[in-house]
Amino acid sequence: MKKPLLVSFLLLTLILGACGGGSLEGEEVTITGALIGVEQDLFRAAFDSFTEETGIVVSYTGSDNFEQEIQIQMESGDTPDFALWPQPGGLVDAANRGYHIPLVDLGIDIEDYRANYSPYMVGLGEVDGVVYGGVGSTNLKSLVWYQPDEFASRGYSVPETWDEMIALADQIVADGMTPFCFGMFSNGASGWLATDWMEDIMLRTGEGTATYDKWVTNELAFNDPVVKNAATLLSQIMHTDNYVAGGVDAIVSTSFGSAQDPMFVKDANGNPGCFMHRQASFITAFWPEGEQEFAGSKTTVFGFPVIDNSLPKAALGGGDMWGAFNDRDATKAVAEYMLSLDFFDSIAASPQNSRLSGHAFYPSDRYGSDIYKEFGKIAAAALEANAFRFDASDLMPPEVGSGSFWKEMMNLAVEGPGYVDTALDNIQKSWP
Amino acid sequence: MKYKTQREKFLNFGISTLALGFFPLVWFLSQAILFRELTDILSRNVLMILGILVGSTFVFLLFFGMNKIISYSDKDSRDSLEARMFVGPTIFMIGLFLIYPAFRTIYLSFQDRYGTSFIGIENYTWAFSDAEMIVTIRNQILWLIFVVTFVLILGLAVGWLTDRLNKGEAFFKSIVFLPMAISAVGASAIFKFIYEYRPPPLTQIGIINGLRVSSDQGNYICGNNKEILGEIRRVGDENCLSPIGWLQQRDLSNLPFVQNLDQDIWLNNFIINIPLNTLLLMVIMIWMFTGFAAVVFSAGIKAIPSEIMEAGQIDGASEVKVFTSIVIPYIKSTIVVVGTYMVVTVLKAFDIIYVGTRGDLETNLLAVKMLDEFSKYRNIGRSATVAVLIFVCVFPVIWFTVKREREIAE
Numbered sequence: 001m002k003k004p005l006l007v008s009f010l011l012l013t014l015i016l017g018a019c020g021g022g023s024l025e026g027e028e029v030t031i032t033g034a035l036i037g038v039e040q041d042l043f044r045a046a047f048d049s050f051t052e053e054t055g056i057v058v059s060y061t062g063s064d065n066f067e068q069e070i071q072i073q074m075e076s077g078d079t080p081d082f083a084l085w086p087q088p089g090g091l092v093d094a095a096n097r098g099y100h101i102p103l104v105d106l107g108i109d110i111e112d113y114r115a116n117y118s119p120y121m122v123g124l125g126e127v128d129g130v131v132y133g134g135v136g137s138t139n140l141k142s143l144v145w146y147q148p149d150e151f152a153s154r155g156y157s158v159p160e161t162w163d164e165m166i167a168l169a170d171q172i173v174a175d176g177m178t179p180f181c182f183g184m185f186s187n188g189a190s191g192w193l194a195t196d197w198m199e200d201i202m203l204r205t206g207e208g209t210a211t212y213d214k215w216v217t218n219e220l221a222f223n224d225p226v227v228k229n230a231a232t233l234l235s236q237i238m239h240t241d242n243y244v245a246g247g248v249d250a251i252v253s254t255s256f257g258s259a260q261d262p263m264f265v266k267d268a269n270g271n272p273g274c275f276m277h278r279q280a281s282f283i284t285a286f287w288p289e290g291e292q293e294f295a296g297s298k299t300t301v302f303g304f305p306v307i308d309n310s311l312p313k314a315a316l317g318g319g320d321m322w323g324a325f326n327d328r329d330a331t332k333a334v335a336e337y338m339l340s341l342d343f344f345d346s347i348a349a350s351p352q353n354s355r356l357s358g359h360a361f362y363p364s365d366r367y368g369s370d371i372y373k374e375f376g377k378i379a380a381a382a383l384e385a386n387a388f389r390f391d392a393s394d395l396m397p398p399e400v401g402s403g404s405f406w407k408e409m410m411n412l413a414v415e416g417p418g419y420v421d422t423a424l425d426n427i428q429k430s431w432p
Numbered sequence: 433m434k435y436k437t438q439r440e441k442f443l444n445f446g447i448s449t450l451a452l453g454f455f456p457l458v459w460f461l462s463q464a465i466l467f468r469e470l471t472d473i474l475s476r477n478v479l480m481i482l483g484i485l486v487g488s489t490f491v492f493l494l495f496f497g498m499n500k501i502i503s504y505s506d507k508d509s510r511d512s513l514e515a516r517m518f519v520g521p522t523i524f525m526i527g528l529f530l531i532y533p534a535f536r537t538i539y540l541s542f543q544d545r546y547g548t549s550f551i552g553i554e555n556y557t558w559a560f561s562d563a564e565m566i567v568t569i570r571n572q573i574l575w576l577i578f579v580v581t582f583v584l585i586l587g588l589a590v591g592w593l594t595d596r597l598n599k600g601e602a603f604f605k606s607i608v609f610l611p612m613a614i615s616a617v618g619a620s621a622i623f624k625f626i627y628e629y630r631p632p633p634l635t636q637i638g639i640i641n642g643l644r645v646s647s648d649q650g651n652y653i654c655g656n657n658k659e660i661l662g663e664i665r666r667v668g669d670e671n672c673l674s675p676i677g678w679l680q681q682r683d684l685s686n687l688p689f690v691q692n693l694d695q696d697i698w699l700n701n702f703i704i705n706i707p708l709n710t711l712l713l714m715v716i717m718i719w720m721f722t723g724f725a726a727v728v729f730s731a732g733i734k735a736i737p738s739e740i741m742e743a744g745q746i747d748g749a750s751e752v753k754v755f756t757s758i759v760i761p762y763i764k765s766t767i768v769v770v771g772t773y774m775v776v777t778v779l780k781a782f783d784i785i786y787v788g789t790r791g792d793l794e795t796n797l798l799a800v801k802m803l804d805e806f807s808k809y810r811n812i813g814r815s816a817t818v819a820v821l822i823f824v825c826v827f828p829v830i831w832f833t834v835k836r837e838r839e840i841a842e
Contacts, residue, residue, distance in 0.1 A: 067808070071807055090810075097546065183631065185677070188790030188791060188792060188804075190793065245633070246632050249680075253631075253676075253680040254629065254677070259631070261631075261634050398809045402808050402809065403809060410793065414682075
């Protein structure tokens, strides 16, 4: 009857399945993360040389809903080998709940790692002194985009201090144009651009990186005078008449991805819609068609202006961090590769890349586009001097960093400068 | 006789245990343990084939074997035994995947953010005191009132009016029903483009802002960077209307007609505070479901016997009177059914908010808030609390429906 056939078939599959395995050849390592589209393709391509060498097949799947999916996967025990968290906060949370493996168990030399990636960045992935997170790619945020030709043709000079920038803005307004582009709307994350401004200001006022670090952990309260000063300076940009095209409504309604578009469009008088846009290095991916290749020439950056001359130059940035869920041999090999200097090569060389390597000694001439060579130099220098600071709203507890901080910034934009105290009090109250 | 009855009882008991206990046990053992172990050893394709083979073979054997066993029992209890045999596995599945999670969620709503330690009703006090939650609940109530009312009214209107048409009835009903064919995400994306905002001096791609920006103001010619009649009309300066971020308007304060209203009068203040973006998002759901209501009501109206309608008209009743005194009472149960369905749909509304604004700017609803608490803020206790809130709102609707079904059956 059918029975003997069935039994023999089952036995055959079991035997076949048990055979094989041994060397790492053909082993599969899975990574999930939030990178999609072009960034996903670039990330996958970075493992091509690795697969050729070792035979380990690395498969990366990116998802829009990574943050939901990874929670479910962790709770059900059905995790991939690595998770590429978009910020360290998620990794620290997962490590706290016992899901991640300490890097030292993966055979990583922690001292080397700290030296190569800066103690600050490594510290972001630490829980109780044990390192769980591997630094992935970074992006630079203390940048103001502008078009040198527009400045030159009108006799404007690049501002180096905050006061110079305000004077330039007033000059532009007097000439009948709008100085700033500012767009905060972002599905579910509206308000993060204003938090970036505040973080850049915090790094350059008070005691610089020292106050910044205290602010991130709430050792420095949110309604402390230093923070209030930062919020007041931010309000100066958002609320001064004619500083932003379309006023406060535009700030709240413009999506961050299209916020810089007015810079590329001339209005009825032949003037660009705005002259300065403070935004991170990854904004080039959002520019209109044909503009991205001129990043660094037609449209380039100047560093966020200094506010307090006595403080050392710091750089604000963001980045992702990966964590491992097991310590198989194949996982160890991939972890070591991802922390090596050459890992980022194929990504850096691509013209569509919008990220920077987190390695402090990554040669900036390996980047494909000129402007990324610039960014690379700035980022590496800051990392080497341990003056690179991570985006604060990503480091704070999610109720604040992804919740009240963003919302109160939106409220501040709408309500006006008088709302600064209430906004900061509300955020401080919401700290868990 | 006695001996046989005891044997019967034993057999009944045995079969019940088999259906309600043995099957789940073997299912659990095979799925949870055996296949989990095999996952690491066998390749995915082999595992898939194995799973299908084992699963289908087992189910076949189970019912075949149970049927054989039941045939040994006496005729009287055979019916109830067969019922238990067929229903048992289903009850187990529903219990495992619906009832157990429901109880676990209620349990989790009393726990902290990691779901590990008990914190009493703290999450519930948070749910009713946190500013954002209050806004979310307010939105949910507004959605319930407006969406259900408008869908019912517009659906009735379309159903009734298309019935009175001589020709074109099928055409108009199809057009109104068409939005049901697309997903909620598709509808939300369509309306997001309609409401789209670009900062000046960019070209407006949303139709509402495009029309607004292009409308000539007095002597000033305003445009939207489009070529009209051979001449390019650029976006104008301050004399022209500026675009409005429609989905970002938390109240009506940016609309022109509001500028002149006296704020001290209570009614004016109330009007100014109407949440425009929530209303605009409601339009999406009303647009989607009016067709459904219209089609259902149309069927109900066509079922009214024509003699009654004619009797009303002979007695001299006007159109309105016919509608209110004859049609509405006759299709009352249809209205209740559609209303119930809409209430449940509104309480589940997720895609429209998720795609539209992702809950920003005071547009959030409970379903999206539940997801936010789970994945954005990683707070399992609060997420479970919001889920329980939704459950508590839906429960009366279901209970009422079941009660009505029972009354109709009797």
